[in-house]
Amino acid sequence: MKNKHPKFHFSEKKAWINDPNGCIYHNGEYHLFYQLNPYDTKWGPMHWGHAVTKDFVNWEYKPIALTPDKKYEQTDGCFSGSAILKDNKINLLYTATRNFGDDYDQTQCLAIESGDGFEKFDGNPLIKRPVENVSRDFRDPKVLFHDGAYYMVVGSSTLGARENGDGLVLLYKSDDLESWEYKGILFKSNGQYGTMFECPDLINVDGKWVLIFSPMFYGDNKSTYIIGECDFEHCVFTPEYSSEIDFGTDYYAPQSFSGAEKPIIIAWQNGWEWMPWYEGFGCADVFSGSMSLVRELSIKDNKLVSKPVSSYDKFFKKTKELKVDGEIEGTSVSKIVSDDITSGTELQLKFGDEKIVISFKSNEVLFDRSGLKEYYSNIKSGSYNLKEKNNLELYIDENSIELFINDGEFSMSNLIFPNDELTSITSNTSINLSLYEFDGGMK
Ligand code: FRU
Numbered sequence: 001m002k003n004k005h006p007k008f009h010f011s012e013k014k015a016w017i018n019d020p021n022g023c024i025y026h027n028g029e030y031h032l033f034y035q036l037n038p039y040d041t042k043w044g045p046m047h048w049g050h051a052v053t054k055d056f057v058n059w060e061y062k063p064i065a066l067t068p069d070k071k072y073e074q075t076d077g078c079f080s081g082s083a084i085l086k087d088n089k090i091n092l093l094y095t096a097t098r099n100f101g102d103d104y105d106q107t108q109c110l111a112i113e114s115g116d117g118f119e120k121f122d123g124n125p126l127i128k129r130p131v132e133n134v135s136r137d138f139r140d141p142k143v144l145f146h147d148g149a150y151y152m153v154v155g156s157s158t159l160g161a162r163e164n165g166d167g168l169v170l171l172y173k174s175d176d177l178e179s180w181e182y183k184g185i186l187f188k189s190n191g192q193y194g195t196m197f198e199c200p201d202l203i204n205v206d207g208k209w210v211l212i213f214s215p216m217f218y219g220d221n222k223s224t225y226i227i228g229e230c231d232f233e234h235c236v237f238t239p240e241y242s243s244e245i246d247f248g249t250d251y252y253a254p255q256s257f258s259g260a261e262k263p264i265i266i267a268w269q270n271g272w273e274w275m276p277w278y279e280g281f282g283c284a285d286v287f288s289g290s291m292s293l294v295r296e297l298s299i300k301d302n303k304l305v306s307k308p309v310s311s312y313d314k315f316f317k318k319t320k321e322l323k324v325d326g327e328i329e330g331t332s333v334s335k336i337v338s339d340d341i342t343s344g345t346e347l348q349l350k351f352g353d354e355k356i357v358i359s360f361k362s363n364e365v366l367f368d369r370s371g372l373k374e375y376y377s378n379i380k381s382g383s384y385n386l387k388e389k390n391n392l393e394l395y396i397d398e399n400s401i402e403l404f405i406n407d408g409e410f411s412m413s414n415l416i417f418p419n420d421e422l423t424s425i426t427s428n429t430s431i432n433l434s435l436y437e438f439d440g441g442m443k
């Protein structure tokens with residue numbers, strides 16, 4: 001079984017990681033915090049790992065930022081949250097989860113940068129759940145600064161994620177990050193978008209508000225966005241258009257970077273056991289979990305577009321340009337680009353006697369992993385109206401494949417665990433391909 005550390009995606013050397021947390025740009029560096037169990041390759045008591053980068057490829061690991069050492073966060077730990085700058089210090093807002101065996105309590109807490117680490121605020125927990133119509137699922141605060149005040153969105157549910165509730169996004173307001181006013185329910189699923197909204201975010205993209213969340217039990221969807229208008233004062237979000245950020249199986253809990261010049265997001269490349277396609281977390285002998293590529297967001301024709309940030313470009317060296325009309329063999333490649341994808345094109349990537357097949361239809365893209373022997377045997381599809389000719393970018397990094405069409409109008413992230421390296425590429429239509437090798441970065 002092949003489980004190798006990715007070359008240009010973030011991962012931990014030995015540990016379990018899930019959601020990106022506390023994403024922030026500060027003093028010329030991007031900080032990434034993340035859900036971490038440092039003692040195992042399985043989910044466990046949640047810590048916050050911490051790493052910094054200038055280019056999203058070369059990362060410097062920092063000491064663990066949050067350890068679940070307070071009574072109010074035992075024994076499940078410090079769940080997801082976000083970061084914001086105040087008085088030139090990084091402030092972390094996170095969910096403390098107390099577990100009582102058959103029940104749990106989630107509260108929102110604060111930790112402030114102090115010397116080399118982060119100190120938990122004496123007045124924690126800051127926010128207890130508003131009891132009326134809000135279940136114990138009450139987590140993942142994301143803070144933003146808007147119109148002279150701090151606002152926080154928190155994910156929740158009316159009856160509960162597994163009690164068939166309605167997903168909720170709650171809104172809070174503060175002047176100092178310490179005392180918070182509950183503004184109310186900003187957005188409710190109303191039977192449409194799933195039973196609980198994990199990891200909400202509210203991002204200004206090209207002058208519009210984009211509400212994103214990771215919905216539980218919303219069919220085939222797992223990274224939903226809604227473009228709309230947001231009235232913070234009256235706590236009303238008016239939706240205009242909704243869809244998925246990514247149509248693959250492994251793209252969850254995306255979060256935007258506070259303080260970045262442009263709206264950019266990063267997500268966890270995996271999924272949970274309650275998702276319809278779940279067949280395990282993949283091979284986790286040494287480590288488990290990686291982050292997606294960082295993507296820049298924009299709005300085009302009132303839809304959200306997400307494409308890898310341009311700082312990755314310098315790390316990919318073009319090694320070949322070739323015409324493919326059938327099978328080409330012996331290919332070591334990290335990125336494949338073509339401008340010739342048409343409705344009917346089918347690409348096969350072979351890994352010894354295993355394969356994946358990507359099919360482009362006039363109004364959908366299918367990613368078929370049934371030719372792999374272990375972990376994943378499903379076909380995931382996403383709807384997209386292909387143009388006459390389409391640009392494709394495929395990033396292949398050990399156990400993951402991220403696919404982008406037409407500069408991020410459509411994307412799919414999927415994990416793969418074949419035993420062999422890539423051995424050949426086949427196309428059933430005649431296409432020109434450019435092949436790139438990754439050149440640099442994490443060792
Ligand atoms: C999302 C999530 C969050 C929670 C965290 C726990 O993947 O379930 O809602 O805070 O993971 O690790």
